Amino acid sequence: MFETLILMLDATMRVSTPLIFAALAGLYSERAGIVDIGLEGKILGSAFAAAAAASVFDSAWIGLCFGITASVALAMIHGFACITHRGDHIVSGVAINTIVAGLTVTLSMYWFGMGGQTPTLSGDARFLSITLPFADALADVPVLGLIYSELLSGHNILVYLAFAMVPMTYWVIYKTRFGLRLRAVGENPHAVDTAGISVAFIRYRALIICGILCGIAGAYLSTAHNAGFLKDMSAGKGYMALAALIFGKWRPVPVLLACLLFGFLDAVAVRMQGVVIPGIGEVPVQAIEVLPYVLTVLLLAGFIGKAIGPKAVGRPYVKERA
Amino acid sequence: MSQAKVPAWVNIALIPFLNIMLAFLVSGLVILAIGENPIEAASYLIYGAFGYDEGVGYTLYYATNLIFTGLAVSVAFKGGLFNIGGEGQAYIGGLGVGLVCLALDKTMPFYVIAPLAIIGAGVFGAAWAYVPAYLQARRGSHIVITTIMFNFIASSLMVYLIVNWLKEDGRMAPNSRTFEENAWLPYLHEFLSPLGIDIGDSPLNFAFVIALICCVLVWALLWHTRWGYQLRTLGTNPTAAKYAGIDTSKVTIWAMLISGGLAGFVGLNEIMGVNHSLLLNFTAGYGFAGIAVSLMGRNHPVGIIMAAILFGALYQGGAELAFEIPTITPEIVVVIQGLVILFSGALEHMFKDRIEGFFIRRSVA
Amino acid sequence: ADPAVVYDQAGKFDKSFNEGVYNGVKKYTTDSGVQVREFEPKNEAQVEQGLRRLAKRGYSPIVTVGFNMTSAVEKVAKDFPKINFTLIDGVIDLPNVQSVVFKEHEGSFLVGALAAMASKTDTVGFIGGMDIPLIRKFGCGYEQGVKYASSSATVLQNMTGSTGAAFNDPTKGSELAKSQFSKGADVVFAAAGGTGMGVYQAAKDEGKLAIGVDSNQNHIQPGTMLTSMVKRVDQAAYNTYKDAAAGTWKSGLVVLGLAQGGVDWALDDNNAGLITADMKAKIKDIRAKIISGDIKVHDYMSDNTCNY
Amino acid sequence: MTNKTTPYAIELRDISKRFGAVQANKDICLQVPAGTIHGIIGENGAGKSTLMSIIYGFYEADTGFIEVDGKRVDIRSSQDAINAGIGMVHQHFMLVENFTVLENVILGAEGGAILKGGIDTARVELQRLAQEYSLDIDVDAIVEELPVGLQQRVEILKALYRGARILILDEPTGVLTPQEADHLFRILKALKEQGVTVLLITHKLREIMASTDNISVMRQGQMVAHRETAHTDKEELAELMVGKKVRLTVDKDDAKPSGTFLSARNLSQFDSQGVKRLKNVSLELRAGEILGIAGVSGNGQSELLNVLAGIEPMSEGEIHIAGQVITAKAPKDAAEMRELKMAHVPEDRHKMGLVTGFEAYEAAVLGYHNSPVYNGKILMHRKVMIDECNERMAAWDVRPPNPHLKTANFSGGNQQKIVIAREVEQNPDILLIGQPTRGVDIGAIENIHEQIVKLRDSGKAILLVSVELDEIMALSDRILVMFDGAVVGELDAKDADERTLGLMMANAYNDEEVSA
């Protein structure tokens, strides 16, 4: 039982990783006042770019760079529309998601001719798991050994990075000058402007960070968790991250917990296909899959607390009425 | 200083035209980038969409779905609501159609089934829009997020229902049984060929007529009824709506119900018109494409019909294109769609401000 | 008339089922110099549309891949009685359709026996794609093979999902494989299309063994692919074209089992090191017994149960 | 300026600024000696805030330049202004409400990439400032939990923390209680003693007289007068502010009020932040009488109109109308109020009275769209609406008389005519009318005024809210003056003159009487 739980949590860590990156990406963006339903598109775009580059250069790191570049470029399109041209954040996000869904398939078809996939990656083209020191030696120590060797050890570097990003984000958001301005610009851009700070510049920087994090999320999908790009491989993770962001009320640590919860549900659902639980019968996997979305709706409706986002989120900043 | 001097055609024709041209231009660059000739691609595309009878039929068949979802987006939009849930509402609308057909096809004649199926599509689609609408109107939950969530919920629900309850025994694919023919919407080629009009053996069916009727009804509803008046007031100026004593939450809820119902009609075309059985994923992104259609059609039924036919042509022509040039996937159409949303939605001010500025300067000078 | 092929929506590079057909097509083109018109539909509507378009232009025979196409092929074949169709994995009773089905249970039995022999933990796994009778047929044959080789063995079974997406979800595949490995399995057979890629990857990452399906997939992760249960769809396609060219193509039902070479296990350089001479001998024996009928492999689809 | 002895702390030269068609500032010149408190007064929309925003770099002037301490400075952003030692307390606070005081103060002046150091320095510095100017505040409090007076203190601290030597305050007392305002002026005095130059905008003459050294008056975007406080008085300032506008004489007979159509008792209303915007207002609207509400804008007039019209529910009190009683528990919405024969011309025609995207004939039925006149069983009678619109456009001389023109494309005056015609032609018993001539040219004003009087003479009850004193005096039969959400005085129109009203509006009348 305990072992099953550990293994389930182990899977949770792997599955949650892209959610954590993406949700933190959303956190930077929305804390700065930019709604980003384009997380999905950025993840997908990066997954493709990373896998393509990794397979061409046979290096996961180069893949990661390309993934991040693609994702940041998409974020800049979003910024160009929403910050520079005061466009609707949601329309822009939908546009980006749509473009990427089509473009990744088109380009991969052209480059690799494999029906919208990239070649299978192996060796250096992938992020492989890291065994923490003494993991094997300690594996037999009861309880702690298992936790250390199974749960904590044996993930790839991006998984550890995701978890490290949470305290990092907390620190950036709450303890640095940039974070202070970022939060301020999402609450009251006028206050930031009159304090002599450029609203647009801060928002662009927030979007760059958002792009970088989504880029890592995408690269993780195609070069770490999987071994190549597949059409639509983001499979709603961007929206799920958005849900986690709302669920975590735009704060790093609760967002992490929301991602872990969603990841855990996913890990459970993977193993529930066709499983008959004595006394209950077969629990439909769909019921578990759908929980994050249902929970988010309930939260938004105020049934389980109130989700109040940054005040100025989604509103273009216009200085002059003219 | 004002829009006063900007001629009307600039806003309803020139700017949308420029937006779509830019979208095409960028798509052309993509095609160029993948080493194909955009002109050649365009000619396949146009030939595929309009060049032969069956192609036209297919174009209109795709357009049917897009008219429904485009209308759905625009009705909500007129009330200031952004309904991203067309996909889920269409899916559930299809469930409504499917259930009616499965329940009645063995016992009832077509003329009983058809109206009930239409009601089923509308009611189920509307019901799926109701919860987000209610939450928006009474609890202030952001409708964009809730409708996105409801898309996912709809898709899980449908998998569950079809796989566990509706799937035909012994069948591999998760489909319901095929309906009896008296629960099929008639194909239009059956009507048109006696009249000497040939649309080949295309899946274009009676749902297209329903879509056109919906356009007229929506047009009348929005611009010729009291309710439409209230909706448009709410959508353009919520403060004025309060001033006028309009019950804004009631209007909001009804707007979403109608929007959801319209999206649900996609089920008529797909389930009752073409597939004749309830199956998974028949919505295939039409709900999202409806956003592009409605943006391009300027939220007006006439514009929506034109935009839907344009996109229908892209779908059909895109399939032809992919058939002829396998390196170009039909997904290129999705790219074009996205670019249209980008340029005519998110970047609308980029052109609009400049062009209006140009006309204002000209008229001032 | 020119030959054609319509793949299913997974596309011809799914590394598995469709790719098998593609290999047959390629071979035929190389051998005969005749180009085969290929079409990869992207949605439900395009399947029928593509078939019609091909039929209208006179392509024949048209090979169609997968049970998903059954209803579309049926409609179009009715409308174009002069065009010949070969449907792989589905059955249609029309004078211009040849239906090719396989005895997947026999091939699965073989790889099941191999899995049991290769397993050190006496625990093996099966990961199916979409939960449909056809995939259960794989699982059931596999289980029988395992039990035949080692009556004490445990067979862990998981299905990936209940929709078509289950054939294309490597992430889930790898998660399921990892969960089976952690429960002690050390050989896993994936009958799951593209999902299998995740399974093989997981086996590679954890140093366990995996068994491929449909095409010979041994090359995907050399060294950790124990074998593949090949289903000679390539041959089915190839034969269709060849027969048609020779004028010997016939409609009706074609059932391909071990005896006909329609299913088999794969041995090549990539897995030679994993198969001992002893295993080879035993499998040879089992194979002969199945063909001769001494071993009766229960077909799940005959009664929708796995009682053997 | 060849022989100036000490340079001015700040000097403006020919500043102009235009927003689209609005010339908000025109050729403004201003000189403020260092270490003085300089008052700037002017009517609503005179361009005061715009001018200050230009000094603060929030807007860029179209022409003109600014000198600080005798040196020309190029102010293109707030950062430039801050660097030049200018600080501003805006009319609408520029605070991040869910931040602490400390965070708000250091925003933009964090003193390093990591907050810790800056926060610690700021804590010490704020303590010093607090002591020096008696600006006590809990620096760790969340701003939105502080009362408005303290929020303003945060704004002042923000400016001082950045080392501002010139402090601009835009209507700082508009939101303050008298006690808070007194405290503020003591602080300003202390600042002045430290050599800080203060630019103070206010509508309240009492405050201006009590606290400034010099005063400048703005009218319609221009600087019209400069005075030394010691050598002027409230009367002169009031006149300068209001200007020598064309006196509008409206021909009207004495009112012959008869029955009461509406009586409101103790109406109060709280806004969403829980601030009481309307305080125990009671009034009666009588047939054949125009009741004018005078007051500086933002003193509860809008809330009063909204509550009476049913747009916002009241929090306390009751309204008696047409034999019905409306209370907080039994509210009526705007549509229901219209059924009780009440019409409403809102203060802001763009935000409320019109849907600018609608064609004129559609906008001409807003609020009455449910009337059976315009509705068939299912469809609306477009033709009826258009015909009626045509008639009204002719009757009210709306130009161009085109029912299909988008409302946005009519000029302000013509838009207003469309709104007034719509409300008046419904033949209501009661007409609520807010700022009827705001932004309307003289010809149209006359026309509108005539119509209002005609309506009164036909036995209607009219409530007129206007910030234009001329208008109030020309039209009203009875005048209520509002200040800070409450009615602070009632006058018969015959007893009203500019001076008295001006003083009452600034809530300085009673002081005057007491001192007189």
Ligand SMILES: Nc1ncnc2c1ncn2[C@@H]1O[C@H](COP(=O)(O)OP(=O)(O)OP(=O)(O)O)[C@@H](O)[C@H]1O
């Ligand atoms: N950003 C803007 N865009 C367009 N017009 C503006 C803008 N800001 C101010 N105006 C216009 O400029 C004019 C002057 O406005 P301003 O706010 O400076 O007046 P004010 O004297 O401060 O008035 P108040 O006493 O009401 O604060 C007004 O007509 C106003 O409508």
Ligand SMILES: Nc1ncnc2c1ncn2[C@@H]1O[C@H](COP(=O)(O)OP(=O)(O)OP(=O)(O)O)[C@@H](O)[C@H]1O
């Ligand atoms: N909100 C608006 N949107 C678009 N155009 C407007 C708007 N307000 C006014 N206009 C246009 O700007 C022009 C000038 O408007 P303004 O209100 O200054 O007119 P005006 O000359 O003062 O007219 P009037 O004498 O009727 O007051 C009008 O002719 C009108 O077409």
Ligand SMILES: [Mg+2]
């Ligand atoms: Mg002002």
Ligand SMILES: [Mg+2]
């Ligand atoms: Mg005017």
